[in-house]
Amino acid sequence: MVEVSPRDGLQNEPTLVPVNVKVELIEKLGDCGFETIESTSFVSPKWVPQLADAESVMRNLRRRPGVRYPVLVPNEQGYARARAAGAMEIAVFTAASEAFNQRNVNASVDESIARFEPVIERAISEGVAVRGYVSTVLGCPYQGEVPLADVVRVAERLHRLGCAEISLGDTIGVGTPLKARAMFRAVAEAVPMDALAIHFHDTYGQALANILACLEEGAGIVDAAVAGTGGCPYARGSSGNVASEDVVYMLHGMGIETGIDLEALVATGHWLAQQLGRATGSRVGRATVQETA
Numbered sequence: 001m002v003e004v005s006p007r008d009g010l011q012n013e014p015t016l017v018p019v020n021v022k023v024e025l026i027e028k029l030g031d032c033g034f035e036t037i038e039s040t041s042f043v044s045p046k047w048v049p050q051l052a053d054a055e056s057v058m059r060n061l062r063r064r065p066g067v068r069y070p071v072l073v074p075n076e077q078g079y080a081r082a083r084a085a086g087a088m089e090i091a092v093f094t095a096a097s098e099a100f101n102q103r104n105v106n107a108s109v110d111e112s113i114a115r116f117e118p119v120i121e122r123a124i125s126e127g128v129a130v131r132g133y134v135s136t137v138l139g140c141p142y143q144g145e146v147p148l149a150d151v152v153r154v155a156e157r158l159h160r161l162g163c164a165e166i167s168l169g170d171t172i173g174v175g176t177p178l179k180a181r182a183m184f185r186a187v188a189e190a191v192p193m194d195a196l197a198i199h200f201h202d203t204y205g206q207a208l209a210n211i212l213a214c215l216e217e218g219a220g221i222v223d224a225a226v227a228g229t230g231g232c233p234y235a236r237g238s239s240g241n242v243a244s245e246d247v248v249y250m251l252h253g254m255g256i257e258t259g260i261d262l263e264a265l266v267a268t269g270h271w272l273a274q275q276l277g278r279a280t281g282s283r284v285g286r287a288t289v290q291e292t293a
């Protein structure tokens, strides 16, 4: 599992979350057993003010041995900042939809790839692992339908450029299981399955069903955010990521070991919801409160 709450979970929060809370969140997630925690973004602070403190977060973090702390990077400027702050893993991002990509990074898909192509090259030469995100794989808030061929083409291109892992993002959570399965299957014909991750937002309540459909196809890496936090500020209608608690509950119920301590994760979800001043977005989190009330 890849825990993305410190980045995707917080990037769209309206009120500024203090650095010490972000750092504590990342450390708590490490305590829960996550081995990969996407920690922040080195994007333009004008575009995503919530993560303008990326340097402070990375510098104040007490790293656990064996845990990876990747960060989002859009361009060479972001890469330089990330490396100076001690990042050892990065994620670059583009989309299958031109209309969304234009709004998210002010560039066409080709232009965005041209921006981070030198970043990938440099990262690889410096021993920095690179993940590549493809957004809007099951629909776009501006373009509507996204042809499967576009998803496959962009995923394949990122993989060929050297991204060791490709995360397929249903940015606005509009996908349904049969479409998710067909999308995953089509990409897996072009990119080795063990290099693929799935990244579902739960806007329409379909995320767990979509994850299950992709697991049945052979997916092995799942992105999620504790307390169901998250959403992209440049995707109209985007809402929370699938809640990590709910994914872990489902996987453990299916006999799939995750290495995550569900009880500690639920507690972390409640703690985060309290910090953000609202109810948890995790169904498992809510059920646990009712059980103990």
Ligand code: HMG
Binding pocket: 008, 011, 041, 042, 043, 044, 045, 046, 047, 048, 072, 074, 075, 077, 078, 079, 081, 093, 104, 105, 106, 133, 134, 135, 136, 168, 169, 170, 171, 172, 199, 201, 231, 232, 233, 234
């Ligand atoms: P731009 O305005 O076209 O870029 O933005 P620019 O190169 O013209 O730069 C404009 C200003 O930004 C300049 O400053 C640069 O120095 C500065 P000024 O001269 O005006 O003072 N700048 C930077 N500052 C700090 N760090 C940087 C950086 N780059 C430029 N790295 C840009 C282009 C890509 C920078 C901008 O559009 C941007 O930052 N976009 C990020 C949007 C974003 O973070 N979206 C959310 C993440 S994606 C997501 O959530 C989806 C995902 O979860 C998967 C899914 O769900 O599908 C991953």
Ligand code: MG
Binding pocket: 008, 169, 171, 199, 201, 231, 232, 241
């Ligand atoms: Mg996302």
